[in-house]
Amino acid sequence: MITLQEYLTVAALLFSLGLLIVLFRNNAISILMGIELMLNAANINFVAFSQSLGGLAGQVFALFVIVAAAAEAAVAIAIIVLMYQNLGTTDVEKAKNLNG
Amino acid sequence: MEGGVGIESHLFMDLILDLLPILVKMLVGFFVVLTTTAYLTLAERKFSAYMQDRIGPNRVGPFGLLQPLADGVKFIFKEDVVPNHVHKVFYIAAPALMLVPALLGYVVIPFGDSIELFGRTITLQIADVDIGILYILAIGGLSVYGLFMAGWASNNKYSLLGGLRASAQMVSYELTLGLSVVGALLVYGTANLRQIVLHQTEYWTLFGSIQVPHWGIFLQPLGFVLFLISAFAESNRLPFDLPEAENELVGGYHTEYGSMKFAMFFMGEYTGMITISALTVTFFFGGWHIPWIEHAGLTHNVVAALGVLAFLAKTACFLFLFIWVRWTLPRFRYDQLMSLSWKGVFPAALLNVFGTALCLYVLRRPM
Amino acid sequence: MIILQTLSARLPDILFYLFAGLSLIGAVQVLCRRNPMNAAVSMVVTVLSIAVLYILLSAYFIAAAQMIVYAGAIVVLFIFVIMLLNLSAKEIGRRRYTLFKAFAAFVAAAVGVSLLPGVRGAPRAISEQPIDPSFGSAKTVGRLLFGEFLLPFELTSILILAAMVAGVVLAKRDITPNRTFSPVDAILDLLLKSDRKDKSP
Numbered sequence: 190m191i192t193l194q195e196y197l198t199v200a201a202l203l204f205s206l207g208l209l210i211v212l213f214r215n216n217a218i219s220i221l222m223g224i225e226l227m228l229n230a231a232n233i234n235f236v237a238f239s240q241s242l243g244g245l246a247g248q249v250f251a252l253f254v255i256v257a258a259a260a261e262a263a264v265a266i267a268i269i270v271l272m273y274q275n276l277g278t279t280d281v282e283k284a285k286n287l288n289g
Numbered sequence: 290m291e292g293g294v295g296i297e298s299h300l301f302m303d304l305i306l307d308l309l310p311i312l313v314k315m316l317v318g319f320f321v322v323l324t325t326t327a328y329l330t331l332a333e334r335k336f337s338a339y340m341q342d343r344i345g346p347n348r349v350g351p352f353g354l355l356q357p358l359a360d361g362v363k364f365i366f367k368e369d370v371v372p373n374h375v376h377k378v379f380y381i382a383a384p385a386l387m388l389v390p391a392l393l394g395y396v397v398i399p400f401g402d403s404i405e406l407f408g409r410t411i412t413l414q415i416a417d418v419d420i421g422i423l424y425i426l427a428i429g430g431l432s433v434y435g436l437f438m439a440g441w442a443s444n445n446k447y448s449l450l451g452g453l454r455a456s457a458q459m460v461s462y463e464l465t466l467g468l469s470v471v472g473a474l475l476v477y478g479t480a481n482l483r484q485i486v487l488h489q490t491e492y493w494t495l496f497g498s499i500q501v502p503h504w505g506i507f508l509q510p511l512g513f514v515l516f517l518i519s520a521f522a523e524s525n526r527l528p529f530d531l532p533e534a535e536n537e538l539v540g541g542y543h544t545e546y547g548s549m550k551f552a553m554f555f556m557g558e559y560t561g562m563i564t565i566s567a568l569t570v571t572f573f574f575g576g577w578h579i580p581w582i583e584h585a586g587l588t589h590n591v592v593a594a595l596g597v598l599a600f601l602a603k604t605a606c607f608l609f610l611f612i613w614v615r616w617t618l619p620r621f622r623y624d625q626l627m628s629l630s631w632k633g634v635f636p637a638a639l640l641n642v643f644g645t646a647l648c649l650y651v652l653r654r655p656m
Numbered sequence: 657m658i659i660l661q662t663l664s665a666r667l668p669d670i671l672f673y674l675f676a677g678l679s680l681i682g683a684v685q686v687l688c689r690r691n692p693m694n695a696a697v698s699m700v701v702t703v704l705s706i707a708v709l710y711i712l713l714s715a716y717f718i719a720a721a722q723m724i725v726y727a728g729a730i731v732v733l734f735i736f737v738i739m740l741l742n743l744s745a746k747e748i749g750r751r752r753y754t755l756f757k758a759f760a761a762f763v764a765a766a767v768g769v770s771l772l773p774g775v776r777g778a779p780r781a782i783s784e785q786p787i788d789p790s791f792g793s794a795k796t797v798g799r800l801l802f803g804e805f806l807l808p809f810e811l812t813s814i815l816i817l818a819a820m821v822a823g824v825v826l827a828k829r830d831i832t833p834n835r836t837f838s839p840v841d842a843i844l845d846l847l848l849k850s851d852r853k854d855k856s857p
Contacts, residue, residue, distance in 0.1 A: 205768030212760030260819035430728025
């Protein structure tokens with residue numbers, strides 16, 4: 190019998206994994222993937238609560254999150270391409286020109 | 290005890306009778322689609338031959354009708370080469386990733402009305418999904434992975450270029466494909482493909498007596514043209530076959546593939562064509578509906594059976610169109626392809642949605 | 657017979673564990689794979705598994721949106737850039753310092769643990785069958801989206817417009833630091849120049 194708890198546990202694990210990816214990785218694209226994973230985890234919570242409480246507002250919010258993720262990915266990818274053109278790498282550690 | 294067993298076996302029979310039609314539909318659907326795929330390759334070669342004043346394959350069987358069988362045997366028995374410089378896992382997974390989404394797509398398409406057998410109503414559709422068109426778009430979006438994976442795993446500049454082109458092209462035209470049906474969805478008011486066909490079985494009455502079927506082509510002519518353009522691009526057919534352009538990229542994403550793996554790419558392409566043709570028929574040409582057949586006084590089952598034939602015939606017409614266009618038109622240049630998508634089809638589709646919404650608002654406004 | 661019955665009763669549970677496990681495995685692969693292409697493909701696995709979880713929660717429309725937007729667009733964009741820049745394992749370069757990694761693992765674990773009390777305190781029940789069959793269909797979600805949530809919906813369209821403009825401006829090649837740059841000119845340029853060879857990512 191699957192309850193809300195199982196879904197929330199999966200979401201919590203996914204969120205921590207996403208956070209770990211963001212902190213672990215140097216590659217800008219990997220960091221972006223971590224952020225997308227965290228957004229997905231939040232979405233699982235929205236949809237699970239929507240089903241559990243019987244209201245659809247959670248699903249609408251999940252939709253908004255998906256839209257925001259798409260917009261974010263588009264801009265971030267453009268920035269990564271620019272970064273690669275200017276620095277020749279996508280390593281975020283190398284992008285420290287302002288670091289004196 | 291006795292009664293309990295009786296109820297148990299009764300339930301069991303019910304379960305079997307519920308499952309059996311589904312299994313039969315799945316198997317028959319699978320068989321029909323794969324056979325059509327095989328014979329589509331023959332049809333392509335035959336029609337291209339006639340268009341170029343040749344004869345085409347005629348050695349195997351009468352009129353070359355067993356040619357697909359011979360091709361299949363050849364593909365299976367060819368040596369399965371995996372080049373040394375490829376990324377093995379992706380290289381092997383790519384053909385499967387191309388074929389599987391293509392084979393998943395057609396299950397939501399209704400190929401006929403319902404028939405009555407042994408007191409049960411059996412709908413002639415494998416899965417009646419409420420979000421039918423969204424399902425097809427979602428599955429169609431996955432087929433791009435097979436393409437780019439093949440291009441990347443092959444570790445070859447032509448393949449990589451093919452894969453790059455494929456991913457950009459598919460993403461662009463997926464958008465226009467989705468947007469071009471939005472107008473039709475607004476008119477029909479549902480995303481369920483069966484409901485869409487049922488909506489098209491009604492008639493307008495013109496000049497007192499002439500009945501015109503409610504087909505999508507009359508309601509959404511612009512939407513149909515845009516859908517067809519996007520469909521050609523989505524299935525990577527000429528004039529949009531940039532990902533595999535033979536005379537620029539050798540073979541594009543499948544340059545490094547041979548034997549059965551190549552055959553799987555081939556089958557994926559043709560199965561995708563079948564799905565998209567069936568979808569065109571469902572959306573714009575009344576699906577299984579034969580105009581004016583209600584007046585013929587036939588029984589429901591006969592009408593349904595004729596409807597299946599009508600659906601197959603309509604789909605075959607579009608498959609012929611695919612072949613016809615391929616052997617008639619030259620290929621687009623890549624920048625032309627992209628500007629057609631973003632500066633031609635996309636704004637036109639938006640305009641179509643806007644115009645349709647405006648018309649519906651004016652027509653359905655409470656007086 | 658009984659096997660069949662129990663199987664059909666347990667099917668949602670089995671599917672849940674299968675796809676929840678797959679999504680987590682995919683996420684771990686994103687973490688561990690050094691080759692960005694492998695990471696992106698693992699990401700697809702995760703995204704699709706989550707779509708299946710949505711279907712199990714009878715959120716069919718969200719599942720379709722997840723597949724179309726995430727699997728069909730966002731991850732394809734990632735992969736497009738990975739192929740375009742031809743990033744390979746060496747591009748990822750050296751890893752971060754061990755101390756920092758330990759710290760990162762600690763922070764992630766702490767966040768995970770801090771989420772768990774919330775999980776335990778959550779209302780337990782999840783309805784087996786949705787209250788009414790249209791729950792989560794495109795129609796009901798759409799009604800809510802264009803009714804109660806119309807303003808946020810319009811705001812997201814502005815967000816997308818902003819993202820689109822940003823994407824176009826960033827991807828334009830001839831931005832030089834010494835040229836005064838105006839976004840309006842950039843868009844006008846783009847619209848008027850008909851023979852642009854590239855497209856904005």
